[in-house]
Amino acid sequence: MSASSSLPKEQIEDIDYLDLDRIIEDEFNGDRENLIMILQAIQKRYNYLPRPALLYLAEKIGVPFSKIYGVCTFYSTFSLEPRGRNIISICLGTACHVRGGERVRERIQEILKIGDGQTTEDMRYTLESVRCIGCCSLGPVIKINEDMHGRITSDEVKNTLDQYE
Numbered sequence: 450m451s452a453s454s455s456l457p458k459e460q461i462e463d464i465d466y467l468d469l470d471r472i473i474e475d476e477f478n479g480d481r482e483n484l485i486m487i488l489q490a491i492q493k494r495y496n497y498l499p500r501p502a503l504l505y506l507a508e509k510i511g512v513p514f515s516k517i518y519g520v521c522t523f524y525s526t527f528s529l530e531p532r533g534r535n536i537i538s539i540c541l542g543t544a545c546h547v548r549g550g551e552r553v554r555e556r557i558q559e560i561l562k563i564g565d566g567q568t569t570e571d572m573r574y575t576l577e578s579v580r581c582i583g584c585c586s587l588g589p590v591i592k593i594n595e596d597m598h599g600r601i602t603s604d605e606v607k608n609t610l611d612q613y614e
């Protein structure tokens with residue numbers, strides 16, 4: 450067994466530090482005032498916030514790691530756990546709920562065999578429930594990455610998910 454095989458996945462994530470420098474310095478001038486936007490950009494790059502990247506960021510902008518960690522846990526949009534290549538947000542707000550959002554969620558869970566907040570073993574999908582994503586008239590709505598799928602029925606879920614590798 451190699452030394453790294455017992456490390457949690459997040460610690461063996463392949464971090465491209467040159468790419469991190471590009472985000473931190475080139476895009477945001479290494480300015481700690483831009484912390485939230487830097488975190489958003491790192492999360493966009495990795496789909497979550499890898500711990501080694503946060504440690505590097507802390508040193509780079511001179512902000513204690515504990516403070517950065519606190520910001521990451523305060524905002525629900527940030528994830529400290531590895532997430533799948535495709536993020537499925539199922540809306541369970543009132544408008545979507547009354548139009549069958551719960552049945553759509555059950556169908557997604559049945560197909561992917563994961564619960565809310567979980568990721569498939571092949572890292573293809575992560576499922577997250579949200580409360581209103583701002584297009585209630587299209588309910589029930591799911592969002593996959595940046596794509597909205599409105600008025601979706603449970604029968605359409607499988608074909609919709611299959612579009613995302």
Ligand code: FES
Pocket residue numbers: 540541542543544545546580581582583584585586588590
């Ligand atoms: S309640 Fe689902 S988009 Fe508003």
